[in-house]
Amino acid sequence: MDNRDNLKQNMIYNEQFKYDGLNPMQQKAVFATEGPVLVLAGAGSGKTRVLTHRFAYLVEERGVSPYDILAITFTNKAAREMKERVEDLLGNYYRGLWVSTFHSACVRILRMEIDKLDFKKNFVIYDTMDQQVVMKECLEELDLDREMFQPRIVLGKMGRAKDQLIGPDRYASEFGDDFLNKKISELYGMYQDKLKKNNALDFDDLIMKTVQLFQTNPMVLHYYQNKFKYILVDEFQDTNMAQYVLISLLAKEHGNLCVVGDDDQSIYGWRGADIRNILGFEKDFPDSRVVKLEQNYRSTKSILDAANMVVANNMDRKVKKLWTDNQGGEIIQCYQGNNEYDEANFIASTIEKLNYEENRPYSQFAVLYRTNAQSRVIEEMLMKNGIPYRIYSGVRFYDRKEIKDILAYLRAVENPADDVSVKRIINVPRRGIGAKSMSRFEKYAEANSESFFNALLNVNKIQNQSRVEAQTNKFTDLIMSLREKRNEMTVTSIVEKIYEDSGYIDALLAEDKIEAESRIENLKEFLSLTQDFDENAEEKTLDGFLARTSLETTMDEDGDDMNTVSLMTLHGAKGLEFPVVFISGMEEGIFPSYMSIQENNEEEERRLCYVGITRAKERLYISHAVQRTLYGRTNQNAISRFIKEIPEGLIDIDKPYDRKKEVRKMQTSPLFTGAMMHQKRKSKHSLDPNRIKAGVKVKHPKFGVGTVVSVAGEILTIAFVDAGIKKISSEFVKLEITE
DNA sequence: TGCAAATGCTTTTTT
């Protein structure tokens, strides 16, 4: 349907029912526009509807400009969805609304104002990897033991300090002035200096620096206080102290702050989220109104009851009772697998069964797990069964080596002072500039307190090897020439020029390896991203492109139009819902995780379980394995405590003696017998396993000729001449060896 | 001096 028709349709609908369709509590939350409001919104209570209607109500009934509303969501995807729904409600398209994540909003502010903090406006954003690089440098310079001061740990502590707006100077006094903490505070200071020099901010800085900006520049603060007449914050239970201070500062002028959250869904304590923000809101804002949304519209009664029973085991929570008018529905099915493959097989065959028997499209299913590492086996099994799936993992497309390399080039072009990026690519592809040359450049830069790139420009004063000098000049020429023209060029054309002139693609081609081919594929894929940016971005500059890429994750991607099963971590599932949900790996040590038990974080894990259960609308399957191999270690894990917290009447726990029954049941289901036949047919096709190994050339009935890249059990990764790289199960497809 | 291959290690959750 035409978009316009869609809008019109909505407008007619809206005129009549826009606010009538809300229940009395939801209406209360929507109409309470003035002053501080705390909306305690249980899972599935129509929170998003309330937020979007409140936005629309402010604009339509209160005459507020949509640009004077600041709405904070947890992910970029949620922000996009909120924008769309608000636009639908208002029947209008708006450009540049302030509907975004904390981080994106801060970037937007800082990109206009950060010169007041003595940064340049085109600052880059360092991700976790970049942080590690900088921290390692600091450790080296202070000559500290990498074991005692693991970069990851130190960065974690530093990050938590930033969440609480504690700078390097205050670090030791706040966290203890023993040797360890003193050193960490020293590292912290050094790290911040380096970032400043590189004109870079990390994720936590984005928040902290914005607060700092407001605290040191009353005029700037006043401007934004005035601008944002109404503030909405979603997922408030997951805000940290810095974010809380930021919001409080902004809301001071008008006081119209509406926060929405659910203390039972607070799952980001490890990232500095402070549950006290929501528990103490009424104290901090004494004149605040509280609206509780307790009717759940999402799940069946069985699922909701189970979730309530589990979370009731937590002590530290606001009292609330989530209820539903929905039917009881099926009780929860719990499957005990022999191992992780058995478990995955249960998941795959159940999906197949429901897809066949109940005609459910694949998009109705989600498989949730505690850690990303658990996805692999499930993925394999889905693939083997020909079930389309999509992984929403925390790992970004942008985290691939080749993409990070290209981004480093782009950052270097935008900001040659970014030492981390310049150092990353100075010898990628190989230019014959090794460790020795590097340290010479570093020394020179250090001695003259210049950037590393400046040292490269002065290569003739540092190096007398003509080869190194020539290569270095070639590199700096490329960067400088692109830098000069970057405002006239599209991002795509800049990237293409880098691909060619840096020799990056040539080097990959020369490698003549399958791996290199897939990297080239990814680089091509990257071009379609830049093209999309060049066409659609609001601010079509290289600077704008970089700001966006560093904040977008795969969690933010839309896969709605695809008919695929969704695979994601329990954290990633927050805010989403699916008709059928699988929670896998329900074992002690996995979920709750070993670490959380050690650190006494049981309650947060339980909330995570609550989040998982409440994602399900109609059916919930829980599974665990008697034996599991993870990170190369085989363990026998006890059944998760959370399973035991679900009362007997709500869950069908698959006892060992029941399993035969289960197997019989499955064998008689038409789909399963079909699958079995399928399997038999296949085994005829299977090749002599001894002959299949990396490098062997094979022929596939559909994809044609290709080369085996890797073998993992029966899953083969094959690079086809025409079809590109595919993963194929040797059991399922007739492959011929052609050599 | 630079580089490629081999080996060992790592992993909770993410903006």
Add this chain to the structure above:
DNA sequence: AGCATTTGCA
């Protein structure tokens, strides 16, 4: 899968 470290070669 990707990283750091080591080793051997040119």
